[in-house]
Amino acid sequence: MATTRRKLETGGGGGGQRGQAEQPSSQERRAGGGQTRRAARGARPGERQDGDGRQSGLAKVNGEQLARGLGWFSIGLGLAEVLAPRGIARIAGARRGNTALVRLLGLREIAHGIAIFSQGRRPAAAVWSRVVGDAIDLACLAAVFASPDAHKGRAAFATANVLGVAALDVLCAQQLSRGSDADGESGGAVNVNETLVVNRPPEELYQFWHDFENLPRFMNHLESVRVTGEGRSHWVATGPAGTRVEWDAEVTDDRPNELIAWRSLEGADVENRGSVRFERATGGRGTLVRVEIEYSPPGGVVGAAVAKLFGEEPTQQVRDDLRRFKQVAETGEVVLSDATLAGTGWMEQRPAHPPE
């Protein structure tokens, strides 16, 4: 380990350093807004293929985006039905609206929305539940048509809208049900994918990362990692609100100078797995370090949401961990400033004057 550290502390260049723009950064992989997803990676030249047969990028992004749109639509419509039931009833053509019923429908809509957002990236079941809800809505509209003093024109218009949305729901649910994750996805799993270029050769970075006891040097949420045996290690980390979580992990894949993958074992406080790949950067200008981390946050989706509120957004954490890794690799240590001594999160900033 000492040898590894010394290697990284010497200055000087890794790959070549002239001129042009570098590889697309991890930012370009984000499909616009919200959580980081594993971006649509078709086979680009020299690109490593994952073996789980994901469907083509564009269709997949549409399904997930559509689901989110339907989720927001549900919440919006649900709120309207709960807060303005008489208005909604009138729009649907009923002259004497049953406000209690409309409110119930509203609560159901909101539940659809919450279900969609709680189910992680591919909320197929939640969207199918919307289809059931659409059927219920259509049944209510049929009742409106049947009543003698209803405004038939409005009812027809409302029915047309519900049918239209129902069609979207079915399409979306079908798309999400296809090509799901190879080993399934539990609700609320967090998956983060980040890439950063480091101005050192792949061998050096692989060696450093291979000794997991080095990881707490740049992963701020890790307290310690202890190597306990052949490919086994014990990890201690801090969770949101200062909680302490521990687990044992094993190395599942190890290709020298290319890839290290690990996962937590039975009994982990937080189930997780991760991998890091080292690739020559374009033009030989250093190494592309691709990190993928997946974990099920304690407290499920609500826990993850609360953690986000407290400035521990997982994507940002991994990005900053990678940045710190780059600093350690290129300069020998994590670079500290007065404002960031307690951490680099938004809530952790201190005034920019020397510490006590």
Added chain:
Amino acid sequence: MKATCWYGKKDVRVETVPDPKILNRRDAIIKITSTAICGSDLHLYNHFIPTMEKGDVLGHEFMGEVVETGPDVKNLKVGDRVVTAFPISCGNCFFCQQQLFSLCENSNPNAWLAQKMMGHSPCGIFGYSHMMGGFAGGQAEYARVPFADVGTLKVPEGMADEQVLFLSDIFPTGYMGAEMCDIKEGDTVAVWGCGPVGLFAMASAYLLGAERVIGIDRFPERLRLAREGAKAETINYQEESVYDQLMEMTGGRGPDACIDAVGLEGHAPGLVYAYDRAKQAMMQQTDRPYALREAIMCCRNGGTVSVVGVYSGLIDKFPMGSVMNRSLTIRTGQCHVQRYMRPLLERIQNGEIDPSFVISHQMRLDDAPHGYDIFNNKEDNCIKIVLKP
């Protein structure tokens, strides 16, 4: 120790804060002998730069004596007299290795914040908001200098502070502004802004071979210093049309290069200024690019517009048509100070320039709030203030 701390718009206070400590292995602690207020500090003072926090120590132009070094600083020892560069640069990353020191990839712990605002993060800077790292600045009695082996320049015996202090920022910045113009012998260069950076840009333009250098401003004292100190011709934009004057002086062609040494707090007479201020107030633009627009319109076809004035956010009504249709080159950047410190020190030692000509006031560190005030309002013929802790 005493330090100048930011507390809000037009509110700086000299307070007692803890002394800095060594935090990283390549740090050094400097006991500051001279420090200055920069025009870009005024953007903090007027709260145009976001991500400031009450209590942040300001200042990025400072020099002094090394009193402590971290274990990995090999080229400095206690007692050395040094000037510090305002960009913090590691020396080992892709950009530092190309001498693009203000683009260092490792020196901004808050890179995530700058990335959100600008797409990517530049280097960390002393005393210049959390977005640029949240480092305590040097308008104080002591400062911690990260990567001191890269960011400092040793001062030769026998030179006064006033001769070398400006190697920290404004002289290299003005010089880089002129260098980016790709000046050929005989060129005409127009410089917007006769503040200290503009003055150094003018002086540097001559050093680089320009035949005619024109300074543009409205304050008589600054125009006078541009004529007498930088040997430039001048235009007072409140008295005459800059565009008309430049066309007349260049026979209708326009200057070969234009330098914007004004930046985001541009001022102009008349309606355009009112428009820009209104837009700023409505948060539809963050900066006032009056000088930049004019520099673009005045520049000759195929010429270069070199921007060293500081901008922080978004601007409105940018004359892109003029740029594209006339083959203009726009070059810009925070100065890569470390690249210029040694060559410019040599020029000072050779007697080619005495940077102290821009100094108009000297004060004690305690008087910094007053200094900010007169510097901001251009009162008392204020051009450059040096503070002594």
